Amino acid sequence: MTAPALAEAKPAARVTDLTRAYGDRVVIDRLDLTIQRGEFVALLGESGCGKTTLLRALAGLDPIDGGRIEAPRRPAVVFQEHRLLPWDSLWRNVSLGLPERGARERAAAALEEVGLGGRLDDWPRNLSGGQAQRVALARALVQEPELLLLDEPFAALDALTRIRMHVLVKALVARHRPGVLLVTHDVEEAIALADRILVMRAGVIAAEHRPPAPGQPAADRATLLAELGVENDLSAA
Amino acid sequence: MSNADHTATFPLPAVARPVAKTAAAPAAALRRAGLGPRQLLLLSWAAPVLLVVVCEVLAQVGYVAPHVLPAPSKVVRTAYKLATSGTLLADLGTSLVRAAVGFLVGGSIAFALGILVGFSRLAEALVDRSVQMVRAIPFLALLPLVIVWFGVGEGQKIFLVALGVAFPIYINTTLGIRQVDPKLIELGRVQGLSTRQMISRIILPGALPSILTGVRYSLATAWLALVVAETIGAQAGIGFLAMDAREFLRTDVVVLTIVIYALIGVVADSLARLLERRLLAWHPNFGGAAR
Ligand SMILES: Nc1ncnc2c1ncn2[C@@H]1O[C@H](COP(=O)(O)OP(=O)(O)OP(=O)(O)O)[C@@H](O)[C@H]1O
Ligand SMILES: [Mg+2]
Numbered sequence: 112m113t114a115p116a117l118a119e120a121k122p123a124a125r126v127t128d129l130t131r132a133y134g135d136r137v138v139i140d141r142l143d144l145t146i147q148r149g150e151f152v153a154l155l156g157e158s159g160c161g162k163t164t165l166l167r168a169l170a171g172l173d174p175i176d177g178g179r180i181e182a183p184r185r186p187a188v189v190f191q192e193h194r195l196l197p198w199d200s201l202w203r204n205v206s207l208g209l210p211e212r213g214a215r216e217r218a219a220a221a222l223e224e225v226g227l228g229g230r231l232d233d234w235p236r237n238l239s240g241g242q243a244q245r246v247a248l249a250r251a252l253v254q255e256p257e258l259l260l261l262d263e264p265f266a267a268l269d270a271l272t273r274i275r276m277h278v279l280v281k282a283l284v285a286r287h288r289p290g291v292l293l294v295t296h297d298v299e300e301a302i303a304l305a306d307r308i309l310v311m312r313a314g315v316i317a318a319e320h321r322p323p324a325p326g327q328p329a330a331d332r333a334t335l336l337a338e339l340g341v342e343n344d345l346s347a348a
Numbered sequence: 349m350s351n352a353d354h355t356a357t358f359p360l361p362a363v364a365r366p367v368a369k370t371a372a373a374p375a376a377a378l379r380r381a382g383l384g385p386r387q388l389l390l391l392s393w394a395a396p397v398l399l400v401v402v403c404e405v406l407a408q409v410g411y412v413a414p415h416v417l418p419a420p421s422k423v424v425r426t427a428y429k430l431a432t433s434g435t436l437l438a439d440l441g442t443s444l445v446r447a448a449v450g451f452l453v454g455g456s457i458a459f460a461l462g463i464l465v466g467f468s469r470l471a472e473a474l475v476d477r478s479v480q481m482v483r484a485i486p487f488l489a490l491l492p493l494v495i496v497w498f499g500v501g502e503g504q505k506i507f508l509v510a511l512g513v514a515f516p517i518y519i520n521t522t523l524g525i526r527q528v529d530p531k532l533i534e535l536g537r538v539q540g541l542s543t544r545q546m547i548s549r550i551i552l553p554g555a556l557p558s559i560l561t562g563v564r565y566s567l568a569t570a571w572l573a574l575v576v577a578e579t580i581g582a583q584a585g586i587g588f589l590a591m592d593a594r595e596f597l598r599t600d601v602v603v604l605t606i607v608i609y610a611l612i613g614v615v616a617d618s619l620a621r622l623l624e625r626r627l628l629a630w631h632p633n634f635g636g637a638a639r
Contacts, residue, residue: 172534185540194535198553198630207549208539234630250539 123148123183123258123290124169130177131164138164140314141178148257149288153295153305153329157339160311162294166262169292186258187251187289191266193243195235195250202231205250221249224283241272248280252287259289263296277303298335302328310338418600423607426600436589440608443574443585446502450509451570455563458514462521466555467547472522479518487511487569488576500581505574512573513566520562524555557628564620571613 124146131139138161146152156162167173168180170188195204205221206214215231222228225245235243244264251259261280265273281304284291295301301308308329310318318338320330383391400420406412407419414422430436461479464471490511498504528551536546578587586605593601628634 170538172537185538188538190531190535192531194531196532196535196550196553198556198628199549207536208541208545236630236632254539 121148122146122181123150124186124292125181126165126169126178128178129165129168129175129180131161131168131173132176137314139168142311142315144309144316146258146290146292148290151284151291151293151304151306153293153301153308154311155295155298155301155308155335155339156311158296161314162311163262165311166260166292166294169258170260183257185254185256186260187254187256188260189244189247189251189262189264191263193235193240193247195238195243195246197235200232200234201227201238201246204235204246205253207250209253217253218249221253222246224252225249225279241268241276244268244276245279248283252283252289255287256289259284259291261291261293263294265300266296273297273300280304298332298339301335302330302332305329308335310335312338415597415599418603422600423603426598427604430589430601430604435584439585439589443578443587444612446505446578446585447509447570447574450506450573451513451566453506454510454513454570455517455566457510458518458566459521459559462518462559463525465518466522466525467551476522479515483515483519487515487573491576491580495580504580505577505582505585508573508577509570512569516565516569517559517562520558520565521555524558524562525551527558528554557624557631557634560620560624560627563623564617567616567620568613571609571616575609 122145124144126142126144129139129142129144130137142165144165154162154165164173166188168175169182170186171180171182171184172188195201196207199207201222202215202218205218209217219228219231222231225248227242227245227249235246238246244267247264265276268276277300293301293304306322306329308320309316310320312318320334322329403412403417404420407414407417407422418426427436461475465475465479487508491508494504494507498507532550532554533546536550541549575587578585579591582588582591586608590602590605593599593605624634
């Protein structure tokens with residue numbers, strides 16, 4: 112763990128004993144998780160293992176069946192789709208939920224940060240996928256959240272754009288220092304961005320990786336893929 | 349004005365149609381074939397103009413008797429005469445006021461009910477089935493009953509217009525609210541919107557395309573309702589003019605009133621389209637200005 116994260120006592124979020132079931136199907140089974148302030152946590156796990164369910168519970172969007180969630184009242188969320196309001200200009204989208212006073216200025220600053228400073232009055236439909244996702248990121252960060260929840264926000268982007276987004280997110284998170292939970296399918300993405308990598312399986316955190324020394328990746332690709340149940344990694348051969 | 353403009357002034361089933369607009373692809377193909385938008389516009393007017401000319405010629409050579417179909421030029425002269433010395437403008441005003449009052453009364457009641465039902469399951473349970481049952485009645489079938497209730501005065505006319513207007517607006521308002529993307533509503537929750545903000549920032553804007561579609565349909569039905577209402581026992585108005593003229597076999601006046609009904613229908617529809625373009629500038633199917 113990085114030094115500043117250690118220094119901050121109260122975590123950005125703490126989940127204890129969390130249980131969540133759909134009917135008889137238990138998706139999250141007594142799961143524990145703590146995210147420090149300023150810490151970037153990546154959550155891997157095979158499709159359908161309950162990552163989104165966990166994230167939505169943290170966001171307060173879904174009820175839970177047991178356990179405890181301590182999280183800020185209003186974490187910021189970026190979904191896989193940008194979810195921009197098509198009828199509002201970009202600055203109106205970014206300032207959604209902010210108090211009216213000074214909203215435009217704050218939105219302008221946030222859009223500037225994601226490299227869309229000149230397009231305050233543009234419409235969402237005129238954006239590319241990557242630009243739209245950057246606006247969604249600006250909308251999340253303008254709230255100055257203590258906890259930022261990202262549910263595969265780059266999954267729909269092409270490889271080049273995704274790498275640019277990684278750089279941007281890393282810089283933004285370093286500046287704003289929210290606690291981050293990034294749900295992803297992409298092992299490379301987790302390695303590139305996270306201070307800590309978690310692997311979810313059978314409703315719990317099955318493995319956890321921290322960098323052996325500051326500045327080093329939290330885990331290597333082969334280990335993670337093995338934990339995700341990918342036996343034959345072609346690129347490793 | 350394309351053909352679609354005219355058909356929209358006739359009564360149509362009162363449901364929201366998909367918002368996709370007139371065939372853009374074939375139009376583009378024609379343009380490639382060497383016809384610019386101006387030529388196409390001129391071409392689209394060729395057929396109606398030709399039709400009028402044919403009518404005129406047939407009437408002038410005496411092939412069609414004047415009491416069957418008057419010459420277009422005769423209709424124009426009648427229009428001028430009635431407008432300058434007759435009651436044409438006053439009658440037109442009377443009709444427009446009836447349509448406007450009926451539209452406002454029926455429209456606002458239907459909009460309020462639509463909002464209520466769109467938001468509240470309880471209101472839906474209480475109101476929706478009854479409305480749907482009444483809607484199954486072709487509203488003109490209520491005419492005899494309406495005459496018993498209101499006589500043949502202004503009340504009857506306004507009631508009929510209001511009734512005709514109410515259903516398309518009610519249905520499209522509830523439909524619009526239901527169809528708002530639940531993901532955007534969830535986003536509103538994530539951003540911490542209050543109920544009021546949720547309605548004004550997400551639900552109403554999301555429902556607006558459907559609501560405006562309802563407005564367009566209701567303009568058509570309002571007009572239809574007015575024609576029927578004015579045909580029965582009116583003492584003023586365009587419909588009265590037509591009925592009065594019929595008694596004296598003044599086909600030219602009758603045709604004139606028909607043309608006026610058509611013109612106003614087209615104007616109302618254009619206004620509604622203008623409103624759509626203004627309010628839905630963000631929408632890929634309406635805007636265009638925002639490109
Ligand atoms: N509303 C629901 N009703 C019933 N079952 C659900 C519901 N939502 C999710 N599930 C089930 O819960 C399990 C976990 O779903 P979840 O969306 O959390 O998976 P995930 O890890 O995010 O998958 P992916 O990586 O594909 O997004 C899945 O097996 C899914 O079928
Ligand atoms: Mg998921």
